[in-house]
Amino acid sequence: MSETENKPLLDVENLTVRFEVSRGGSWGKRSYLYAVDDVSFTVKRGETLAVVGESGSGKTTTALAVARLVPAYEGAVKVGGTDILGLEGEALRKARQRVQFIFQDPYSSLNPRQRAEAIVREPLDSLSTKSEAEKQEIVDRLFAAVGLRKEQQRLFPHQFSGGQRQRIGIARALATQPELIICDEPVSALDVAVQAQILNLLRRLQAEFGLTYLFISHDLGVVQHMCDSIAVMYMGKVVEHADRLSLFNNPLHPYTAALLSAVPSVDRARREATRRILIPGDPPDPVNMPKGCRFASRCPVAEARCRESAPDLRDVGGGHRVACHLVDERAVSPLAALT
Amino acid sequence: MTEPLLKVENLRIELKLRDGVAPVIDDLSFELMPGESLSFVGESGCGKSMTALAIMGLLPEGIGRIASGKLIFDGEDLTTASEARLRQIRGNEISMIFQEPMTSLNPVITVGEQIAEVLRTHQGLSRKAAWDQAAELLDAVRIPNPRSRVSDYPFQMSGGQRQRVMIAIALACKPKILIADEPTTALDVTVQAQIFDLLRDLRAQTGTSIIMITHDMGAVAEMAERMIVMYAGRKAEIGPVDQIIDHARHPYTQGLISCVPHIMSDLTETREELTEVPGIVPSLREFGRDQCLFASRCKYRSGECLQHRPPAKGFGNGQISDCWHAEAL
Ligand SMILES: Nc1ncnc2c1ncn2[C@@H]1O[C@H](COP(=O)(O)OP(=O)(O)OP(=O)(O)O)[C@@H](O)[C@H]1O
Ligand SMILES: Nc1ncnc2c1ncn2[C@@H]1O[C@H](COP(=O)(O)OP(=O)(O)OP(=O)(O)O)[C@@H](O)[C@H]1O
Ligand code: SF4
Ligand SMILES: [Mg+2]
Ligand SMILES: [Mg+2]
Numbered sequence: 001m002s003e004t005e006n007k008p009l010l011d012v013e014n015l016t017v018r019f020e021v022s023r024g025g026s027w028g029k030r031s032y033l034y035a036v037d038d039v040s041f042t043v044k045r046g047e048t049l050a051v052v053g054e055s056g057s058g059k060t061t062t063a064l065a066v067a068r069l070v071p072a073y074e075g076a077v078k079v080g081g082t083d084i085l086g087l088e089g090e091a092l093r094k095a096r097q098r099v100q101f102i103f104q105d106p107y108s109s110l111n112p113r114q115r116a117e118a119i120v121r122e123p124l125d126s127l128s129t130k131s132e133a134e135k136q137e138i139v140d141r142l143f144a145a146v147g148l149r150k151e152q153q154r155l156f157p158h159q160f161s162g163g164q165r166q167r168i169g170i171a172r173a174l175a176t177q178p179e180l181i182i183c184d185e186p187v188s189a190l191d192v193a194v195q196a197q198i199l200n201l202l203r204r205l206q207a208e209f210g211l212t213y214l215f216i217s218h219d220l221g222v223v224q225h226m227c228d229s230i231a232v233m234y235m236g237k238v239v240e241h242a243d244r245l246s247l248f249n250n251p252l253h254p255y256t257a258a259l260l261s262a263v264p265s266v267d268r269a270r271r272e273a274t275r276r277i278l279i280p281g282d283p284p285d286p287v288n289m290p291k292g293c294r295f296a297s298r299c300p301v302a303e304a305r306c307r308e309s310a311p312d313l314r315d316v317g318g319g320h321r322v323a324c325h326l327v328d329e330r331a332v333s334p335l336a337a338l339t
Numbered sequence: 340m341t342e343p344l345l346k347v348e349n350l351r352i353e354l355k356l357r358d359g360v361a362p363v364i365d366d367l368s369f370e371l372m373p374g375e376s377l378s379f380v381g382e383s384g385c386g387k388s389m390t391a392l393a394i395m396g397l398l399p400e401g402i403g404r405i406a407s408g409k410l411i412f413d414g415e416d417l418t419t420a421s422e423a424r425l426r427q428i429r430g431n432e433i434s435m436i437f438q439e440p441m442t443s444l445n446p447v448i449t450v451g452e453q454i455a456e457v458l459r460t461h462q463g464l465s466r467k468a469a470w471d472q473a474a475e476l477l478d479a480v481r482i483p484n485p486r487s488r489v490s491d492y493p494f495q496m497s498g499g500q501r502q503r504v505m506i507a508i509a510l511a512c513k514p515k516i517l518i519a520d521e522p523t524t525a526l527d528v529t530v531q532a533q534i535f536d537l538l539r540d541l542r543a544q545t546g547t548s549i550i551m552i553t554h555d556m557g558a559v560a561e562m563a564e565r566m567i568v569m570y571a572g573r574k575a576e577i578g579p580v581d582q583i584i585d586h587a588r589h590p591y592t593q594g595l596i597s598c599v600p601h602i603m604s605d606l607t608e609t610r611e612e613l614t615e616v617p618g619i620v621p622s623l624r625e626f627g628r629d630q631c632l633f634a635s636r637c638k639y640r641s642g643e644c645l646q647h648r649p650p651a652k653g654f655g656n657g658q659i660s661d662c663w664h665a666e667a668l
Binding site for chain 2: 054055161163191192193194195196197199200203218220221222224225226244245248249258259260261262263264265266267268269270271273274276278279280281282
């Protein structure tokens, strides 16, 4: 493998995003919700990193910060080695061409008054300096690439089905020939049959154009199918980050294990073999985070030290990173001791 | 042999459209046994919720109506029952958890009061008794500190807890049938697993029959004994869950199962393309045609599929498939 192939395309370092929240009562006192709290991860060029975690864990906020759609409070977002968080003007415009976003909701993310061709051409208009003829050629090619017909370019969003609208969203994201595409729940609003069409399309486009994906989904079956590596988030923190096989075959963080054990399965053998790990109770208040591990209140194996200090995300071997006091270099799940 | 608790016979529900009517449910028959757990699956717009609303007597007024067929509950035909009688049955014997959990609770009334109100109107309990029982129900659906949480407003609870309150309300009158329309779609999988455990335990304890509507085959496999696959207002396939998953006899069912990337326990490097079912569900306007409505998306399609609606083909094991080529599949 050459040097450039091995280097990550995206390198997120100590990213923190916080929101100011008003908590009635105390005058003038500002509280902050750390939606993304000191998060680091990398994605190799041409690969897919999936981000999973429960609702409110900070997946979308992370993605928005990487795309500079919400301001980061601290940290760096390096795309091909350049930190894009500090960029402005022309340099920012160039960087924006390299990072595009596909949204969850194919219904509201398209301008209802624009024709499909104008929607797909829009990033070219605002981010590139190509001629009209060149732009039209690109739009034609994109329509073909996402499986839409040429005559459909003239139609408006409401004249398309949900799956077709998501295809338009994908074509638009591809328009500036980006290197990194952020997909935030790209198939959650779609029926399963249409979902399969879009997932296959995303993988074909990735192979064809060498795309790198940051892929957010709450569906672990979809994640397992799409990703090369995974980051599991819990309350603003990455609690586990590993390649696809390590994470699914040897989940080490108790939250990851609980998450995987909760996925309903059509496979009877898997159902019978899976021991459900229950994590009752509520996550902590995000404005008032505990000093120890954020998962301790629901963790079936939490010990005193878990409530005392927050575990760091550490490499326990082979790039498998886990933030849990009970996981060490032997890389044994702490739940193995439970019977 | 025990009698079915609910018998749906040749049910046809018509919806009024701008230009005519469409059979949103077209000749549907099935039975539900006491204590049984049955699931409806299918893509969006196939008529799953409409079936549930018909059983509840809650079809959209002025738009939907039962055009023909019978809904026999405990020996009584609900299609000819009076509105007063339906109301009685609705609260007491059949209850439903609706698709949108966040909108089905009243935001300005405490959850305890919302449960207690059901108990007072349907069971004639006193204020005090109803309030006490509301707390007990919250405990039954495993909300911690039920005695203090009864005074919470819906916004003070998490999505999963609100859904549990919905279940508590639905269970308040010990219904014989509990209909759950996508009860966990908006929830995290870890919470979904808890709700499923809860429903399973409640069924074991009370013998309530459960009809669960979902689009997730995995959820069906976990929760139901039998399933009905709906397509464009018609039953595509019905039968025992394990058998259908092992060997579906309808191309649509096969498609629904194989197009989903199911989670695997022993993952390997290999990754196949997902099976695609091309196209989408036809529009309401096309429901009711005398042909197989799945034909435009089906790889087994032949001449007769486009000429006539396929007849139901039964198999010895209780599986029934409405497909011209069911035996060959
Ligand atoms: N603009 C905002 N102002 C204040 N708080 C916010 C804002 N956006 C997000 N949050 C909070 O930040 C946290 C993370 O939210 P985020 O949307 O990133 O979660 P998520 O993991 O994408 O969840 P979901 O699975 O529900 O989409 C949540 O507690 C959320 O309420
Ligand atoms: N109040 C209404 N007025 C007009 N049409 C309606 C109404 N409610 C539902 N429909 C239509 O009836 C058809 C069946 O709807 P139904 O709600 O039963 O679908 P479903 O299978 O439950 O789908 P989903 O998975 O999206 O919940 C759809 O085409 C829908 O648009
Ligand atoms: S009847 Fe024909 S078109 Fe319909 S599902 Fe069967 S084979 Fe396919
Ligand atoms: Mg999100
Ligand atoms: Mg529905």
